[in-house]
Amino acid sequence: MNHHDVHxxxxxLGIELPSAGAPAAAYVMSAQSGNTVYLSGHLAKRDGKVWAGKLGDALTTEDGRLAARAAAIDLLATLHTHVGDLNRVTRIVKLVSLVNSTPDFVEQHLVTNGASDLIADVFGEEGKHARSAFGVAQIPLGACVEIEMVVEVK
Structure with a gap:
């Protein structure tokens, strides 16, 4: 259980949640089964536009870390819209990160820390999650990072 007010x-942390995004294809941004909320993959955005690029080419690990953090903030906005109050979150269960990267780029885990660190910073113990980080050849719209999340709520 959260022992602090998430808001x-x-x-x-100086974070103002943006408006939740809308799906770009044939899916919903979030779906719930029992107490588990599944959040669709969120593309990293900068200045309201898809943060495009490839890690190991035009983008550095630090760029990717900031992009993953931005995607995590958008995930929280979608989660807030879905549950109505982020204080209903009892656990961030899992995070899956896809990193648009060159074949020789091997720091997907460090890129993904941008999201993981933010989630843990916001939710404390309940924000510590299982995760996977993958390097992929391409992500929709050329985005540099896409992250999805599984959350338990009360």
Whole structure:
């Protein structure tokens, strides 16, 4: 259970959640089964536009880390829209990260830390999650990072 107010924590971190995005194809942004909420993959965005590029080419690991953090903030916006109150979150269960990267780029895990660190910072112990980070040849719209999340709520 959260022992702190998630909204107050976001404010402390200087994070204002954007409006939740809309699906770009034939899917929904979130779906719930029982107490588990599944969030669709969110593309990294910068200045309201898809953050395009390939890690190991035009983008550095630090760029990717910031992109993953931005995707995590958008995931929280979608989660907030779905559950109505982020204080209903009892556990961030799993995060899956796809990193658009060159074949020789091997720091997908460090890129994904941008999202993982933010989630843990916002939710504390309940934000520590299982995860996977993959390097992929391409992501829709040329995005550099796409992240999905599985969350338990009360």
């Amino acid at each position: 107050a924590r976001l404010k402390e």
